[in-house]
Amino acid sequence: MSIDYLQGKIRKLKNPTMLGLDPYLPILPQHIVKDAFAQYGQTTQAAAQAYYRFCTELMDALVEEVPAVKIQSACFEALGGEGVVQMQRLAKYAKDLGYYVLIDSSRGDVGNIAEIYAQAMFGTVSIGETAHEVFSCDALTVNCYLGSDGVKPFLPYCKDNGKNIFLILKTSNKSSREVQDLLSGDRVIYTAMADLAMRWSTGLFGQNGYSEIGAVVGATFPQTMKLIREKYDRLFFLVPGYGAQGGTAKNVQAAFDRFGHGAIVTASRSIICAWQKTGSDGTDFANHALAAARKMKSDISKFVVIL
Amino acid sequence: MSIDYLQGKIRKLKNPTMLGLDPYLPILPQHIVKDAFAQYGQTTQAAAQAYYRFCTELMDALVEEVPAVKIQSACFEALGGEGVVQMQRLAKYAKDLGYYVLIDSSRGDVGNIAEIYAQAMFGTVSIGETAHEVFSCDALTVNCYLGSDGVKPFLPYCKDNGKNIFLILKTSNKSSREVQDLLSGDRVIYTAMADLAMRWSTGLFGQNGYSEIGAVVGATFPQTMKLIREKYDRLFFLVPGYGAQGGTAKNVQAAFDRFGHGAIVTASRSIICAWQKTGSDGTDFANHALAAARKMKSDISKFVVIL
Numbered sequence: 001m002s003i004d005y006l007q008g009k010i011r012k013l014k015n016p017t018m019l020g021l022d023p024y025l026p027i028l029p030q031h032i033v034k035d036a037f038a039q040y041g042q043t044t045q046a047a048a049q050a051y052y053r054f055c056t057e058l059m060d061a062l063v064e065e066v067p068a069v070k071i072q073s074a075c076f077e078a079l080g081g082e083g084v085v086q087m088q089r090l091a092k093y094a095k096d097l098g099y100y101v102l103i104d105s106s107r108g109d110v111g112n113i114a115e116i117y118a119q120a121m122f123g124t125v126s127i128g129e130t131a132h133e134v135f136s137c138d139a140l141t142v143n144c145y146l147g148s149d150g151v152k153p154f155l156p157y158c159k160d161n162g163k164n165i166f167l168i169l170k171t172s173n174k175s176s177r178e179v180q181d182l183l184s185g186d187r188v189i190y191t192a193m194a195d196l197a198m199r200w201s202t203g204l205f206g207q208n209g210y211s212e213i214g215a216v217v218g219a220t221f222p223q224t225m226k227l228i229r230e231k232y233d234r235l236f237f238l239v240p241g242y243g244a245q246g247g248t249a250k251n252v253q254a255a256f257d258r259f260g261h262g263a264i265v266t267a268s269r270s271i272i273c274a275w276q277k278t279g280s281d282g283t284d285f286a287n288h289a290l291a292a293a294r295k296m297k298s299d300i301s302k303f304v305v306i307l
Numbered sequence: 308m309s310i311d312y313l314q315g316k317i318r319k320l321k322n323p324t325m326l327g328l329d330p331y332l333p334i335l336p337q338h339i340v341k342d343a344f345a346q347y348g349q350t351t352q353a354a355a356q357a358y359y360r361f362c363t364e365l366m367d368a369l370v371e372e373v374p375a376v377k378i379q380s381a382c383f384e385a386l387g388g389e390g391v392v393q394m395q396r397l398a399k400y401a402k403d404l405g406y407y408v409l410i411d412s413s414r415g416d417v418g419n420i421a422e423i424y425a426q427a428m429f430g431t432v433s434i435g436e437t438a439h440e441v442f443s444c445d446a447l448t449v450n451c452y453l454g455s456d457g458v459k460p461f462l463p464y465c466k467d468n469g470k471n472i473f474l475i476l477k478t479s480n481k482s483s484r485e486v487q488d489l490l491s492g493d494r495v496i497y498t499a500m501a502d503l504a505m506r507w508s509t510g511l512f513g514q515n516g517y518s519e520i521g522a523v524v525g526a527t528f529p530q531t532m533k534l535i536r537e538k539y540d541r542l543f544f545l546v547p548g549y550g551a552q553g554g555t556a557k558n559v560q561a562a563f564d565r566f567g568h569g570a571i572v573t574a575s576r577s578i579i580c581a582w583q584k585t586g587s588d589g590t591d592f593a594n595h596a597l598a599a600a601r602k603m604k605s606d607i608s609k610f611v612v613i614l
Binding site: 080184 | 435
């Protein structure tokens, strides 16, 4: 759908946030788990069906407020094939609702293997004379520790099919400094990655000036974010670490340009588990998620005005 | 099964190689594809079943020669849930045959998400009161660009359950230098990663002296390999890049210690596609794979003597 589409959707809803879907059984409302166990027993299928229901009900509730969703691939993969089947359905459901859909798989393959993966995620897989759409998504996170060979297979889809990749530059976790902050000449490693992102972006800029290749920059290091924003003013930022991980509305301000463009903030637990802090039995989890998403939007709007 | 088990198996078979299973339709023998299409139509299920058959027949043929297999997760994920179901079956089949089984997924998640993934890969997933073994594997590749937070969730399994992780240090692809070779102080990034690997290895050494945390070091940079081997003499190396990518038996010599221990060389295309270079129609692909595996063993044995 392209970076212009994402920015357009953010402007329309005046909401630069992305719903993070990281389901796992201990955080699901009891009624959903109970229903799934009743139908499928205590199986991976039951868990996968429960994830699907939980996530679709969240997406239904938030569709007028939130422009994009981030599906955490590992949560579904952890249930094996049953989980991945539901992830495929979920991505399609999200697309049909009109969300911009990012699959967060944080992989770093190269060459032929990266090509196979890119094709399945962004294109179609040829089986005999038939073409199969396996996953329906607009964007992927990509770990580019392996360099250009891991990124190039995705670029034709960014150029011709309106797909985006978000390169993992500077993550929100505490230990991100161990490798990402190492100094190399006058750069640190995450700026070396950003330089590569700019190199790979040649011919890949949207009408809004941003590259179809974005960057993951955590909300938990606001000074770092400010520096990267200033230096790399054409990389769209995907900002994790808001809420549960400690990133605040004030912290994320630096991710945006002076028009309030150029970034989207993801939040998962603080939205999808909002019901747990209310004494609710979980049956109204989607309402609590909606309230939390509205509060997040409102909190961010105090620091970011989207023109 | 632990790094001691892997080394023991290598010594027993006198073969420090790992069979790489990277199936995709264009490289499969026609009779397998045809049979699968006849049974399941031109579907992802057909492709997944064809992958399973291709890989199990290869494993059957090589089981007396080759101690370990590497399953390329992306190939199966690219078929969606159907593919992952067959990957689960395949890993179990490999374990039952007695192979040391590595799943090559090259992911880099952190915290809670890495924990969920580690549990599914190395432990059991709790669903209600039941525990499910989702994947049966001995080892995983892990991208540790995110630092300790991405590695720590795997360590209890390395310590207590005999599992191994292989951290991606220096890969065999050409562009690996773009990030991995950046100089930082008196180190390059891949040695900074190796230093971290040694730090994480505290309390995790096998009886053979090697850490349960291994390292991926490509066969295509023999000088680099020599330097890393000398400096990090307690990291077991997983060596990709042999054969199709240009690594030779002479190149990989430097990966081994003076007892011929401490490394395993992976090869995929040069083994599993060996039949394509023979004018064969593919019906005897497993025999050609066996011949290629024996040749690889013999070639390496000219440079590496396993005591």
